[in-house]
Amino acid sequence: MRKVAVVGVGMTKFSGKQDKTCVELFGEAAMDAINESNLKPKDIQALFVGNVLGDFSEGQGQPQAFAADYIGAFNVPANKYENACASASAAARDAFIWVASGFYDIVLAGGTETAAKMGTPLATRTFAMGSDSRYEYPAGITFPGVFAMLTHLYAKKHSMPLEKLKRQMALVSTNSHHYGALNPKAHLQKEITLHDVLNSFMVCQPLQLYDCCPFSDGASAIVLASEEKARKLTDKPVYIAGVGQASAGNLLSQKDYLPRIRSRELSAKQAYDMAGLSPNDIDVCELHDCFSMATIIALEGLGFFEFGKASEAVERGETKIGGKIAVNPSGGLKAKGHPIGATGTAQVYDIVEQLRGKCGERQVEGAKIGMTDTLGGDGGTIVNLILKRGW
């Protein structure tokens, strides 16, 4: 298996509802990534594109084919990945595997979504399609509903008063907004206070509005190249040192593990083992904070903190820049935004920018190794990538 590097990244500003189509957004991100790689569209041998709801939001099926044509990568093979919110990460992992195998030398992976366009009722409905349509949706399940139930389960399992846990969860959101306010590409560029979080309206008890990420429009893209090609294209290649992916059935089938997400623990172990690294080696992590509670669960599942201890670690500031592990210095899904099909490679974008030292006030000083964590549905897909400076 060959070494594979990220040689260029691109990302649109994430936003609420906007006029651009999912193909146009993807084109913007893709052209940035291609230009940054010192390549032309004709150099791209294949496209791997995450997109979940183009059909619902714009009536657009197979956007990947139109995206390839739109950017001038004429007639190249183009595949769409639908792994709910982990779509672009699954696309990136497969793109990695194809380059590592030697079949391709240079490919583009990315994702695009216009989720905000749908409005809250339809977006809530279509996101819930990532749950089990036959055995869960009839009860009216929504994604905030899933993490609301996991919050109660977590509080009970760890004998933690709910009020205390909720305050610690609120700090996850205020941290994300703090960094989001410094990120010019973030959807929500404003600070919020603990008071704002705890007084926002109830979405699914006990999760309030500011425990939840927004519905966003946006796109992201990364160019992957074999080591040999990468050395010719850039003096700052970022190597993909480890990848992991796992699946799981509906929430009910995960009963022996909840509120832990077993698929994450399996995926992360694959990535750590492949990279020959442990959680202590990670300098910066962009993890899947679709809800404040999701961050707590991810921090433990990725091995950064012991089970039942992550919320206290957040309270002690250990997840801030300068803490034990810098978490979501981009603002995360909460503040940077969550255009679901684009989120995974947007996380890679941010890690690459961190490793290159380009994040200004949000910079994790001296970051050499970064990790992404992307959750699709309620554990149905998890993908982890570990990225390493190549200079």
Add this chain to the structure above:
Amino acid sequence: MLSFKDYNEALKQNKLLGLKCKQCGTITVPPKITCGQCAGTDLDVVELSGKGEIQTFTTVFVPPEEREAEAPYIIVLVQLDEGPWIMGNLTGIEPDKATMEIMGKRVKMGHSVFAGDKYSAGDGARPLFSFET
């Protein structure tokens, strides 16, 4: 083999069907083509008690499209006496009054039917739990 259609029709009669694995004895519900524990394929259809204990819950205040008239509503995950967890709704308490106090409470199953929307390919019954005492 227990199809969604047969499971759904039984639930509309207040009967909760599951599958018992002849190899390891585990009960699988909702139904799958293999045992949820050992992936064995020799499974008997069995009727379950519909009784169990609330493991966790939420009250949904922001519903999906076309479910607005139902909100707020309580969703519960119940561990059945036979072992599996199942998702349903809870009646017998005001939705905005539910707290973690209900976790661990025993419940029994009834049902109600989600009539379906333009995406759902028909209706779907779901367990509607109420407190046992």
